[in-house]
Amino acid sequence: MTGTGPPPPPPEPSASDDFGPDDGASKVAPRAVVGRVALYLRQLEQFQRQKLETVSSQKLGEALNLGAAQVRKDLAFFGQFGRPGIGYDIGELIELLRKILGVNREWPLALIGVGNLGRALLHYKGFQDHGFRIRCLFDKNEALIGQKVENLPVHSIEDLERVARGESVRLAVICVPGDEAQSVADRAVAAGVIGILNFAPVALNVPEKVEVVAVDLGIHLEHLAYHARNLRGGIPCAG
Amino acid sequence: MTGTGPPPPPPEPSASDDFGPDDGASKVAPRAVVGRVALYLRQLEQFQRQKLETVSSQKLGEALNLGAAQVRKDLAFFGQFGRPGIGYDIGELIELLRKILGVNREWPLALIGVGNLGRALLHYKGFQDHGFRIRCLFDKNEALIGQKVENLPVHSIEDLERVARGESVRLAVICVPGDEAQSVADRAVAAGVIGILNFAPVALNVPEKVEVVAVDLGIHLEHLAYHARNLRGGIPCAG
DNA sequence: AACTGTGAATTGTTTCACAGCT
DNA sequence: AGCTGTGAAACAATTCACAGTT
Numbered sequence: 283m284t285g286t287g288p289p290p291p292p293p294e295p296s297a298s299d300d301f302g303p304d305d306g307a308s309k310v311a312p313r314a315v316v317g318r319v320a321l322y323l324r325q326l327e328q329f330q331r332q333k334l335e336t337v338s339s340q341k342l343g344e345a346l347n348l349g350a351a352q353v354r355k356d357l358a359f360f361g362q363f364g365r366p367g368i369g370y371d372i373g374e375l376i377e378l379l380r381k382i383l384g385v386n387r388e389w390p391l392a393l394i395g396v397g398n399l400g401r402a403l404l405h406y407k408g409f410q411d412h413g414f415r416i417r418c419l420f421d422k423n424e425a426l427i428g429q430k431v432e433n434l435p436v437h438s439i440e441d442l443e444r445v446a447r448g449e450s451v452r453l454a455v456i457c458v459p460g461d462e463a464q465s466v467a468d469r470a471v472a473a474g475v476i477g478i479l480n481f482a483p484v485a486l487n488v489p490e491k492v493e494v495v496a497v498d499l500g501i502h503l504e505h506l507a508y509h510a511r512n513l514r515g516g517i518p519c520a521g
Numbered sequence: 522m523t524g525t526g527p528p529p530p531p532p533e534p535s536a537s538d539d540f541g542p543d544d545g546a547s548k549v550a551p552r553a554v555v556g557r558v559a560l561y562l563r564q565l566e567q568f569q570r571q572k573l574e575t576v577s578s579q580k581l582g583e584a585l586n587l588g589a590a591q592v593r594k595d596l597a598f599f600g601q602f603g604r605p606g607i608g609y610d611i612g613e614l615i616e617l618l619r620k621i622l623g624v625n626r627e628w629p630l631a632l633i634g635v636g637n638l639g640r641a642l643l644h645y646k647g648f649q650d651h652g653f654r655i656r657c658l659f660d661k662n663e664a665l666i667g668q669k670v671e672n673l674p675v676h677s678i679e680d681l682e683r684v685a686r687g688e689s690v691r692l693a694v695i696c697v698p699g700d701e702a703q704s705v706a707d708r709a710v711a712a713g714v715i716g717i718l719n720f721a722p723v724a725l726n727v728p729e730k731v732e733v734v735a736v737d738l739g740i741h742l743e744h745l746a747y748h749a750r751n752l753r754g755g756i757p758c759a760g
Numbered sequence: 761a762a763c764t765g766t767g768a769a770t771t772g773t774t775t776c777a778c779a780g781c782t
Numbered sequence: 783a784g785c786t787g788t789g790a791a792a793c794a795a796t797t798c799a800c801a802g803t804t
Binding site: 313317320321323345383398401402409412414452478479483485493495497500501502503504505506507508509511513 | 644742
């Protein structure tokens with residue numbers, strides 16, 4: 283269906299050299315940049331707790347094991363926030379990054395799968411830090427449905443669409459077993475969810491517009507195993 | 522310049538393509554490749570459960586939303602495992618990838634921080650799938666120390682070096698609060714740990730040789746929030 | 761002097777296209 | 783036919799280097 287390769291496309295008038303501090307969300311930042319900006323935000327909050335008022339790209343990068351130029355480029359993607367000779371105003375930058383990331387408001391979350399991991403996440407305090415609030419729980423297990431966990435009632439997954447819409451949920455956390463993950467993801471998307479934090483060890487198939495972040499503990503450990511194995515060659519050290 | 526066929530110069534016989542042409546870690550796969558290879562392994566295991574015997578790069582890629590060429594390149598990094606016209610033998614490839622990733626043996630793990638998240642991970646069955654076994658627990662909380670959780674005694678973090686060495690632990694999972702993470706990481710490294718799965722929301726400072734994989738739920742959610750925020754406009758949600 | 765913002769250079773990764781095998 | 787392995791091209795990310803600002 284691709285036919286013959288088309289000739290080199292004419293150079294588009296990519297007017298990308300002139301970008302200003304635009305009004306927010308006209309361009310979508312590369313994944314890598316967004317990930318680091320979230321890191322910057324947290325580090326800045328820590329600096330703020332330490333009563334610092336400004337910080338240089340150098341210092342910010344050092345705290346996160348990143349290069350100064352990278353910090354500057356990342357931030358410059360969104361606008362000109364720094365002051366030559368001075369650095370970045372911490373309070374100001376925190377506010378800006380919160381706006382950019384969209385964490386300057388509350389985000390209701392749906393937690394789907396109230397097993398061990400789901401419960402641990404319910405207790406996890408870090409979620410609340412940036413306005414993420416688990417607002418509704420879902421499970422397949424009949425014994426759980428109707429019960430309350432952490433003061434929230436567990437709904438049937440059958441009711442996902444109705445309940446999640448009612449709570450205006452746009453983000454969901456999926457903690458169900460792998461073989462159920464795709465079907466609950468489909469339901470979540472049908473309910474209007476546009477971002478999924480997926481703890482199930484499967485690749486989810488979702489529409490283009492839905493963003494999935496996969497947290498796959500098995501994969502992460504295998505990454506470490508690969509590294510560990512390569513440091514020791516094939517020498518078995520367990521004994 | 523490959524127009525005319527230069528005779529294939531075999532620089533190395535590489536009959537048994539066990540990587541490690543020089544001594545140990547001469548060719549380390551790029552991070553991105555290792556991550557995907559772990560995905561391939563899991564998908565292949567699922568295919569195997571479905572009684573399939575061979576698979577093409579096309580099919581494997583489709584199942585994971587990756588391009589066929591990428592699958593081939595990734596696998597080709599480690600050797601020539603496929604058969605033209607046929608594809609890859611699933612059983613064979615699983616064995617190979619297990620060896621490559623180092624999951625063809627048992628990996629004892631130390632779990633540091635036995636709070637909500639730590640306990641959830643203890644119950645998490647996925648760890649065992651590829652030989653990862655949590656073998657020792659550590660916590661700072663006096664009330665926990667000495668108690669048993671899931672049949673494993675909780676040790677004081679003070680004893681980390683002694684106990685972890687005794688169990689030949691090379692990989693650690695850190696689930697302590699952010700402000701304690703660096704100090705337990707230091708102890709873990711002192712105990713011989715060379716891979717850390719870090720759930721604490723801070724950047725860890727470790728020696729070059731130690732690999733850290735950060736699983737940072739806050740960062741992941743902020744990533745989703747950024748995306749969700751950028752999709753605003755024309756939201757037909759009830760309300 | 762100290763620092764940012766940014767074009768240019770570098771490095772890394774993904775996709776393309778095709779020779780060659782089964 | 784169908785498929786792999788791989789050089790080359792295209793694309794993306796990072797680092798360098800420095801003009802310009804305070």
